[in-house]
Amino acid sequence: MERLYPNLILDALRNVRYPGNGRDIVDLDMIADDIRIDGPKVSFTIVFDKPTDPFMKSIVKAAEAALRTYISPEVEPTIATASRQPEQKAQPMLPGVKNIIGVSSGKGGVGKSTVAVNLAVALAQEGYRVGLLDADIFGPSLPKMFGVEDEQVYMHEVDGRALIIPLEKYGVKLLSIGFLVDKDSAVLWRGGMASNALRQLIGEADWGELDYFLIDMPPGTSDIHLTLVQTLAITGAVIVSTPQEVALADARKGISMFTGEKVNVPILGLVENMAWFTPERHPDERYYIFGREGGVKLAQQLGVRLLGQIPVVESICEGGDEGRPVALDGSSITGQAFRHVAREVVDACNRRNGTLPPTIKVSLQ
Numbered sequence: 189m190e191r192l193y194p195n196l197i198l199d200a201l202r203n204v205r206y207p208g209n210g211r212d213i214v215d216l217d218m219i220a221d222d223i224r225i226d227g228p229k230v231s232f233t234i235v236f237d238k239p240t241d242p243f244m245k246s247i248v249k250a251a252e253a254a255l256r257t258y259i260s261p262e263v264e265p266t267i268a269t270a271s272r273q274p275e276q277k278a279q280p281m282l283p284g285v286k287n288i289i290g291v292s293s294g295k296g297g298v299g300k301s302t303v304a305v306n307l308a309v310a311l312a313q314e315g316y317r318v319g320l321l322d323a324d325i326f327g328p329s330l331p332k333m334f335g336v337e338d339e340q341v342y343m344h345e346v347d348g349r350a351l352i353i354p355l356e357k358y359g360v361k362l363l364s365i366g367f368l369v370d371k372d373s374a375v376l377w378r379g380g381m382a383s384n385a386l387r388q389l390i391g392e393a394d395w396g397e398l399d400y401f402l403i404d405m406p407p408g409t410s411d412i413h414l415t416l417v418q419t420l421a422i423t424g425a426v427i428v429s430t431p432q433e434v435a436l437a438d439a440r441k442g443i444s445m446f447t448g449e450k451v452n453v454p455i456l457g458l459v460e461n462m463a464w465f466t467p468e469r470h471p472d473e474r475y476y477i478f479g480r481e482g483g484v485k486l487a488q489q490l491g492v493r494l495l496g497q498i499p500v501v502e503s504i505c506e507g508g509d510e511g512r513p514v515a516l517d518g519s520s521i522t523g524q525a526f527r528h529v530a531r532e533v534v535d536a537c538n539r540r541n542g543t544l545p546p547t548i549k550v551s552l553q
């Protein structure tokens with residue numbers, strides 16, 4: 189075999205053409221200035237524009253073949269690859285968010301949205317930075333409960349990316365799937381459409397730095413839950429239930445979607461909503477219309493912490509309808525009940541973070 193030298197190598201490599209444009213890889217300046225020769229051994233780097241170049245492997249193979257064909261079959265090439273563009277690291281979702289909490293229930297109508305909204309407001313009142321995402325595609329109620337139904341969402345540019353600006357009210361940053369579609373057609377959304385919209389509301393919104401990011405999940409189980417556990421490492425889940433006997437099976441259903449074989453979201457605890465009825469004018473009276481201590485027993489049976497009990501009070505319903513969550517008034521019985529839940533959630537989150545490893549996102553099949 190004749191003695192090797194760099195130009196001989198380059199001449200051989202001129203026979204390798206880049207499939208996209210037909211020009212050869214030397215002409216395209218793809219051979220780095222690092223050709224090393226040691227007897228029959230040759231090493232150098234081929235530089236591609238992108239780290240994801242689809243022709244990377246085939247061009248390396250073609251270069252090896254060219255050296256053997258046009259110089260000698262005895263050439264022993266070692267070809268490295270590099271790219272001009274650094275590899276784009278996958279941006280973590282919500283990089284500035286400390287805790288992501290899913291608020292969920294086994295069935296609809298138990299007051300899950302009411303709890304999510306008031307928990308968010310109570311956490312903000314306690315001085316935390318809070319975000320709330322309404323992921324309930326079947327009935328997005330957050331815009332109404334915050335009185336922002338007619339507001340528009342806008343976008344702005346952050347580091348060259350156009351991001352949705354969450355609305356801000358009562359110290360809570362909020363976005364709802366209800367802002368993307370009108371109320372009546374949201375229900376018609378199915379699978380992929382809703383999941384994509386949700387991913388956009390999470391990953392393409394300027395949530396910034398938050399202590400707590402709450403997600404009002406759809407009731408029961410759905411594709412949306414799967415999308416969420418695949419998109420986000422949810423710190424923990426809060427389950428909302430009512431005290432009736434039959435609620436246990438539903439609450440179990442609500443819990444099971446976070447604690448399956450592959451899903452490993454810890455349960456922070458249970459909020460018992462509608463625990464008793466208290467007339468507004470007689471705040472000391474309690475009427476256990478759905479049974480007594482149902483929530484306490486429920487939490488015991490499910491082996492989870494009881495984060496608090498919220499009574500049925502007219503003002504909770506009115507506050508929801510008028511867009512003024514009752515948690516804003518810390519002196520009312522309802523305001524106090526939600527503040528208590530907020531402190532319990534903070535404590536449960538701290539304990540969870542201190543004792544368990546971070547949640548791992550469920551990987552796509």
Ligand SMILES: Nc1ncnc2c1ncn2[C@@H]1O[C@H](COP(=O)(O)OP(=O)(O)OP(=O)(O)O)[C@@H](O)[C@H]1O
Pocket residue numbers: 293295296297298299300301302303324327329406407461462498499500501502504505506508509
């Ligand atoms: N503790 C309470 N006292 C009085 N009214 C309440 C209470 N909790 C919820 N409500 C009322 O019950 C209705 C249903 O509540 P909400 O929309 O929060 O339930 P949900 O579980 O989120 O329902 P869905 O999952 O079907 O959207 C609302 O009108 C709400 O104002």
